[in-house]
Amino acid sequence: MSANSSTVAQLLWQGPVCIGWKQDLEGAVYHLANCFLLLGFMGGSGVYGCFYLFGFLGTGYLCCVLWGWFDACGLDIVLWSLLLTTACLLQLAHLVFRLHEDTLPEEFGLLYRTLYLPLQVPLQAYKEIVHCCEEQVLTLATEQTYAVEGETPINRLSLLLSGRVRVSQDGQFLHYIFPYQFMDSPEWESLQPSEEGVFQVTLTAETACSYISWPRKSLHLLLAKERYISRLFSALLGYDISEKLYGLNDKLFAKFGLRFDIRLPSLYLVLGPAAPDPGPESTEEDEDVQEAAGAPPRAPATNVRPVPPCSPTPAATDPPAPPSQARMSRPDSGTLASRTPPQSCSQVTSMGQAPLAPVHTPEL
Numbered sequence: 001m002s003a004n005s006s007t008v009a010q011l012l013w014q015g016p017v018c019i020g021w022k023q024d025l026e027g028a029v030y031h032l033a034n035c036f037l038l039l040g041f042m043g044g045s046g047v048y049g050c051f052y053l054f055g056f057l058g059t060g061y062l063c064c065v066l067w068g069w070f071d072a073c074g075l076d077i078v079l080w081s082l083l084l085t086t087a088c089l090l091q092l093a094h095l096v097f098r099l100h101e102d103t104l105p106e107e108f109g110l111l112y113r114t115l116y117l118p119l120q121v122p123l124q125a126y127k128e129i130v131h132c133c134e135e136q137v138l139t140l141a142t143e144q145t146y147a148v149e150g151e152t153p154i155n156r157l158s159l160l161l162s163g164r165v166r167v168s169q170d171g172q173f174l175h176y177i178f179p180y181q182f183m184d185s186p187e188w189e190s191l192q193p194s195e196e197g198v199f200q201v202t203l204t205a206e207t208a209c210s211y212i213s214w215p216r217k218s219l220h221l222l223l224a225k226e227r228y229i230s231r232l233f234s235a236l237l238g239y240d241i242s243e244k245l246y247g248l249n250d251k252l253f254a255k256f257g258l259r260f261d262i263r264l265p266s267l268y269l270v271l272g273p274a275a276p277d278p279g280p281e282s283t284e285e286d287e288d289v290q291e292a293a294g295a296p297p298r299a300p301a302t303n304v305r306p307v308p309p310c311s312p313t314p315a316a317t318d319p320p321a322p323p324s325q326a327r328m329s330r331p332d333s334g335t336l337a338s339r340t341p342p343q344s345c346s347q348v349t350s351m352g353q354a355p356l357a358p359v360h361t362p363e364l
Helices: 002-013 028-040 046-072 075-102 106-119 123-132 185-190 216-225 227-256 267-271 280-292 333-338 345-350
Strands: 138-140 145-147 156-162 165-169 172-177 202-205 209-215
Touching: 028 046, 046 075, 106 123, 106 156, 106 209, 123 216, 123 227, 156 216, 172 227, 185 227, 209 216, 216 227
Parallel strands: none
Antiparallel strands: 138 209, 145 202, 156 209, 165 172, 165 202
């Protein structure tokens, strides 16, 4: 222990082992190499920090190669500096390759920053989603239809990137689809993977539109394989459908002044066209339908209130006034929830009211 301490003390306090120091300084290339090395070791982290770091280090080690070849004349200096320079250049090439591999087209990059990055979706998972749609951006001209009611099969899922799409049914306007909204999310959720169906609405481009589309089978395979992507699409589709429903609900609120509960299955009864005022002939037809359905027929209006046997007053001798045929006001959502329609489905259809399953689009 004492021998080691004495050796350290000799190295620290005694003179240098060099016989003589050079009187002249090294050349400018040597000092330039050290300046580059100093700047290189001040680099930060991340991809661009690595570019800064290995760029300055590679330049500094290259200057060391020149210094060892022309001034120091040392083969070991040249070889080590050349090896370090080569390592820095290889690292820079690897970084360039990674950046080129991670580069996305402009439309997909904007989609990632707008829709997926706020949800902290990993870039690798997003690449799998993009790869499923084959990285193709499709377009629609003005007034070109994306889907026709009752004709176009449901075989894909599309997301609008730019433009505006009009949704209608039976020629009646329902709502708009804006950028970064799914164009056919209700149709996608309405079918199982093994089922087939057609669109119940017509989608028409009001302006020049661009969108991406996932084939139905390919997307189902991806969702079955990747659980994280399946949950991601479930959340995005659920949010998209709820936005469309609340948009329709706000439209009803602006017209009727009542905010309906979109969870009620009988909401379409409120949306359906109002039945015309029934006349005497329609009243007789309603009675026939009620008898066919097994419901007791309504009593005639003249037999509702019998005349008492005692001496009536002048007001009581007059026949009772017929019931008013004015249309009842539209019920609110609470009344709809507690109401149980007594008629059958065929009776409701014959009376002109809409069934629970939508058949015709209401006038909104």
